[in-house]
Amino acid sequence: MALRVQTAPEKVVQRGKSRRSGSMVRIIVDQFTSFLFVVPFLIAFCLFVGYPIVFGFIVSLNHWNPLAGPLGFAGWSQYATLFNMNTLAAQQFWLGLKNTVTFVIISVPVLLVLPTVLAYLIYRSPFKTLFRSIYFLPTVLSVTAVTSLWTWLLQTQGGAVNNFLHAHIPWLVEQPWAWLSIDMATVWRTLGFNLIIVYAGFTQLPQSTLEAAALDGAGAVRTFLSIALPQVRHVLAFIIVTSTISSFNLFAQSLLMTGGGPGSSTEPLTMVIYNQSFNAMHMGSAAAMAYLMAIILAAISFVQYHLTRERAS
């Protein structure tokens, strides 16, 4: 890629001159040399995004073993199977989807409300930089570090959380604690991310409006609800969409904290797809699941985007 960067200048034609001469050849050469700048990105993009999207669809239309390769054309049958509840694949897919949606429902509201309230408190308090740093800190940690840490904190015997509460809560092994555990670890790690975005929204608040509200005798809660929140409504709409997407992609927390258990109750769709492709070795069927999941997620994002945008404006 670096070589390409160095070869570009020799062919370059100066823009100013090419305009004036107006010759067709010069325009084409000018456009071509401009296009060369995008070529390294386009190569990477086509190889690692474009081609996989097409190839994944082809895989989903075939029976495919990761070691043996294609085992015959399946047509739409692997998609149809996912709608036949008598099959194991369908049962796993819809249970996985149900679990994923459960997590979205229990995580997105928290990831919206908590960062918004905290961001506003920081915005109205001294020590802004210090507090922002503290709340942002866990965001830079890897998901495996976070899950190994929280698995230790949430041990039933000798875990710090149970010690603190003087309780024997079976956090990682029984419901509803298992979901609560995954939710806590996720919120702890990602709330700082949303907080930074909402905080940036609050800093756009006109100071005069806040002063006027204070003069009118509006209390802190009232000012927050009637003046600050409407100001950041577009940011909040954005956070709903992006948090839903990231919660929909839940994988590592379930794999590492609960192993998908108890039973399969915290096994999200991503884990079903992972198991179907790399453990059960049904890559074609797994690709069909992944495609269906991507379509469902795109549909949800689309609906959310339009609903929140209408409300916001």
Place this chain on the structure above:
Amino acid sequence: MNPKTRITRWLAVILLSVGALFMLFPLVWMVSTAFKPQVDAFDGHLIPTHITLANFSAIFSSGSGASVLRWLVNSLFVGVTVAVLVMIIDSMAAFALARLKFFGRRVIFYIVVASLVVPFIALLIPLYLEFAGANMLDTYWVLILPYTANAFGVFLLYQFFLSIPKELEEAAVMDGVNKFQLWWRIAVPLSIPASATLGLLTFMNVYNDFFWPLVSTTSQDMRTMTVGVQLMAVGQYNTNYSLLMALTLCSVIPMLLAFLFAQKQLTQGIATTGINL
């Protein structure tokens, strides 16, 4: 400032301080456990009664079967390489899309933006098969190449390049500067803060990624730090939390350093784009 506002301000500080304790406690507990002897791990003391470095020496000793140092080097090497490649590739592409005119420019830009919503799970299986077909699984290639297609960075730098004043560009063209020089001598130096933000976020994303290295590598030597932590958590260190916390602590040190020294770049990048990589 009236007394009522002052009370509200300090109430906010108290609430935030309580929240901050909850945010920091898990990290303090991790550090505390990492310095405890294994027999004290379950003693429930925040301050270790005996402080030891034995967990760290056990992790890095070759006899334990783990290759922690190798995983760390892998993660750092892959993260830095990808960050540098992405900064070059995305800067060139963003510059052309924002400042140059050519056929298909709009189409390319829309494709870039649209690709931001494709979930990784949809790419996982075909990417795996693609690299398996090229015989590149379990190599540095498979750990580096897929991340070089970074549409997020194009989007980030595109917005930055749009803000460069036209006069600056025109003055340079008057001086007989060609397009490549325009990019390298004018656009790149101006975009150093934005590029640094992109580089840092890319490094963080790659260093912290788990799903792709998990499926694309198999040998002990090609694992990355995140996968290594997971392997030890379910394997040798399953119930030995002193060792596991020492390993976890080592795994997060590069990101903690990045946080300490470049927090501003990280938060600015997030605040301006709002996009999680």
